[in-house]
Amino acid sequence: MNSDRFDTFRVGLIFPMSGPFGIIGPSSELSAQLARDELNASAGVLGRRVELMSIDGGRDPVTVAHEVATLLDAGALDAVAGMHTSAVRRAVIPVTLGRIPYVYTSMYEGGDRYPGLFITGETPANQLVPALEFLVREFGRRRWAIVGNDYVWPRKSASITATRLRGLGASVVHAEFAPVGTSDFARTVTAIERSGADATVVLLIGDDAVHFHQQFAGAGLDAHCIRLSPLMDENMLLAAGGENTHGLYVASGYFETLATEASLGFSARFARSFGVDAPIVGALGQSCYEGIKLLGALVNRAGTADVRIIESVSDSVSFTGARGHLFLSDGHVSQPIYLALAGAVDFEIIGEIRPARD
Template identity: 40%
Template structure:
């Protein structure tokens, strides 16, 4: 029996936006399983502000306008208290306009680092300056990689991230090729056959989900993986599995979170996750973990401020609030959570953590 009441006033409803289709769809099971763990942990305690929390998933893999229209309709009921999610920045921009600062919106995905987010949007994912750029500098320093090609999906996150990368490189000649393609394109042959790619030491992959896995397979099939590295800020164990072990040679990933089997907290979290979902559960990955952390961050922020009101939350963040979550203490710079950065290399279907980069 629940320790909470049974009326709508006794619950806090969280709308979780995650792609159920398209290239990002391969991460949805991990995100759903991880967020369920967070909900159970919180409800086994005191809930949020003494109220039970519930989550409803909606499909963030559709066109941004479609997602925003559904969010707007659900917000109009007055029964949604917060938004979370792992989805593209194009969807985030549409949803944030539909939300209009009515409820807190905890965006748990790596992003492009824009400074003009609407009120209520809290960026919990990685900023290029804290993740991608330090990873590139690490590879330059440690492996002597300095000539780059960029392949990205054609929307705001890859394009703005690519701009930040260009500006960070020591000389314009360090970027030898740059191309953007729609989400879900099946064939990367034009990019892989471009003569300019031969001049690159490495490829920066600004693709989403299954597109990364598909690119890795086609890249490896050309034989380039033996002489050119790849780096992505948007890949997890699901991407490694979808690509297959043979596609992951010389593939590096920058992320704020990798499961470290030698870390007691990570081992304990994985154990709780599998006790809840079983041994054949989707992998607990960086993307799923950000969804998990988003719900715990919402609890910490509301317990600290005593409120779900957006202006109250922003005032606390502006005052330097520190949030206690299972992943440690988190602070903010503006609306951006300050996160650690790590670089890892694919070892078959898992990651070997190499270094902390920020």
């Protein structure tokens, strides 16, 4: 038997290494490595050295879940964590449920609560909803289009968006969902223009979002139709090009321009570890840093990787990440959310947003 099994705490890091979401893969991997190195520089996890095993979360969800199951059945995993789509998360949950802790770091549609599942990302209730409220209130936008990928997160987020817009006296005049991996949005852009929309919610991932923003601006819609996205990091911004992101608002729990002590400290440590030529971190990448730090805090607080014991102490767990000192409640991290306006290479933060009290 391999003695390393008892000397290391093995984490399956699920992040997109391929596919349209692969654009955020390098920053996700390096962010997780930074968290691993920081944990190992102290006491590790349960006194054991943390080891990351990269799993490509950009593949078909069934394929990803099968790899996790194979590793788990072979006794090769103590936990899983990472940034990937809700479709992948839904496939992985039945594999890990009750067996090992699973820290999911992406924004998602909300509502999941399973033993051993802990979520650091934003939900529509604290991310999309207050951003919609701000834009309707400040700019009077009443005719909204929605474009998203065709899976659970965009579809549920779109439903929540439509419901809140009705409550604000606005409406959805066009909505459509494209398969993951779509690059041609010409018909979509034309449909948005013909609908008379004066605002568009963009629920596309990675390269799909990049292609959409380029074609949206290329058709001149950015002159009169603002955009709002909960998923747009600095890597995607640079890929889209500054000339194509005029009037693009983004709601997120983290931006690299966030001028807090925790954010600045994280950026400095990342640069020291990986150099000035390292990928831009962004919200999606840094979430893997927080995921590994939260995983370490949970297991060390419980004194074991036993899911039942971790669950019993989870609400008393806190940790420090790139967004400051964060707390876990009912399996989710409580966090501030910010609204920003896209610039040529980064985001100008407008301020913190919270859901309105009707």
